[in-house]
Amino acid sequence: MGMLEGHFEDGFVATNLEWAINWARESSLWPMTFGLACCAIEMMATGASRYDIDRFGAGAFRATPRQADLMIVAGTVNLKMADRVRRLYNQMPDPKFVIAMGACTCGGGPYYKYGYNVAKGVDLVVPVDVYVPGCPPRPEALLEGLMRIQDKVRKMKEYHKGRPVDLPIPTRTGSVLLPDELATPEKALEFVKETKERAKAAK
Amino acid sequence: MTATDIAALLEQQFGPAVTGKNLTALDPFVTVDPARLVEVGTFLRDDPRLRFEMLNDVSGVDYLEPDPKKAPKAGFDPHLEVVYHLSSFTFPGRRFTLKVMLPRWKGDRPGELPEMPSVAGIWRTADWHEREVYDLVGVFFIGHPDLRRILLAEDWIGHPLRKDYEYPLEYHGIRCR
Numbered sequence A: 001m002g003m004l005e006g007h008f009e010d011g012f013v014a015t016n017l018e019w020a021i022n023w024a025r026e027s028s029l030w031p032m033t034f035g036l037a038c039c040a041i042e043m044m045a046t047g048a049s050r051y052d053i054d055r056f057g058a059g060a061f062r063a064t065p066r067q068a069d070l071m072i073v074a075g076t077v078n079l080k081m082a083d084r085v086r087r088l089y090n091q092m093p094d095p096k097f098v099i100a101m102g103a104c105t106c107g108g109g110p111y112y113k114y115g116y117n118v119a120k121g122v123d124l125v126v127p128v129d130v131y132v133p134g135c136p137p138r139p140e141a142l143l144e145g146l147m148r149i150q151d152k153v154r155k156m157k158e159y160h161k162g163r164p165v166d167l168p169i170p171t172r173t174g175s176v177l178l179p180d181e182l183a184t185p186e187k188a189l190e191f192v193k194e195t196k197e198r199a200k201a202a203k
Numbered sequence B: 001m002t003a004t005d006i007a008a009l010l011e012q013q014f015g016p017a018v019t020g021k022n023l024t025a026l027d028p029f030v031t032v033d034p035a036r037l038v039e040v041g042t043f044l045r046d047d048p049r050l051r052f053e054m055l056n057d058v059s060g061v062d063y064l065e066p067d068p069k070k071a072p073k074a075g076f077d078p079h080l081e082v083v084y085h086l087s088s089f090t091f092p093g094r095r096f097t098l099k100v101m102l103p104r105w106k107g108d109r110p111g112e113l114p115e116m117p118s119v120a121g122i123w124r125t126a127d128w129h130e131r132e133v134y135d136l137v138g139v140f141f142i143g144h145p146d147l148r149r150i151l152l153a154e155d156w157i158g159h160p161l162r163k164d165y166e167y168p169l170e171y172h173g174i175r176c177r
Helices: A016-028 A039-047 A079-091 A103-107 A138-154 A186-199 B003-017 B034-046 B124-136
Strands: A069-072 A099-101 A130-132 B019-022 B029-032 B054-063 B078-086 B095-102 B115-117 B140-142
Touching: A016 A069, A016 A079, A016 A138, A039 A069, A039 B019, A039 B095, A069 A138, A079 B029, A099 A103, A103 A130, A103 B019, B003 B029, B019 B034, B029 B034, B034 B078, B034 B095, B034 B115, B124 B140
Parallel strands: A069 A099, A099 A130, B029 B095, B115 B140
Antiparallel strands: B019 B029, B054 B078, B078 B095
């Protein structure tokens, strides 16, 4: 806010309305109380005190789609449920976001080949914003997915009616610092070779 | 009373209605004629020597080898089986298995479900179990109080646990394959 900075008393911030609205929106994403299978247990763990999704402002699980703006599809979506999932999605007010949580919702998972009654990914039913793979994903992974949604909200423009103009570039990668011997692919290969050498039986 | 005694009792009572038995199997069973299943069931439940008050499970099995090359070696002719697992409260630990053999299609006309009498009037457990067999294997139970699909959607086509079931291409606009 270059020009205006330093012209006001302490405690005042000058910004544009869009930034303020997006900031408010990303800090109070209300998910819908909605669990379909085992991933829902992990979603509950994310909501509980140890991982505490409330730190990101998304702890108010609403019991109705009309008050929610985030849908965490946690669990296998079978075809009988798919109709209901779509209906719930249609009942949510704009702007709305969808996290596909777990392998089943990302693409059918273990039911891909022989699951006669499973939708092969919830993206065939509703538009998905963020995919969180895993079977089930750890709570950290779901929190990471939530942060990706927040990135998306931050890039929203009001005059585009809530639709993000383009895909945001991830600012937080969620990557883990690897130990020194695995830092680069070459080093990792070397490490594997060494481990194999060491595992050989003594002659 | 062992499985051998139970089978002998049933044979003595119903004669030709008992069409087969295997008493050396892990779960000894007797095969009965579907037309007299209700009589046999009532006898098993009410006879003071037997008293099978509880029906643990009803399962449907589709015996079919869909691969024509492997079919001669499969060791069975294509048919359906409905298996009833019984146990007793009066004589704890007593178990018995009852089987019914059915053709895969009624009169060998594909699409027409084979029919057999329901035992929901004898054991109330059978109500939902028979609905499940109807839903997934495709057996029509005559005399069932409310024979609807129990797991799949009401407008589902086909019975998925049949070995020759073809997966749907699309359901309500959702691609399935």
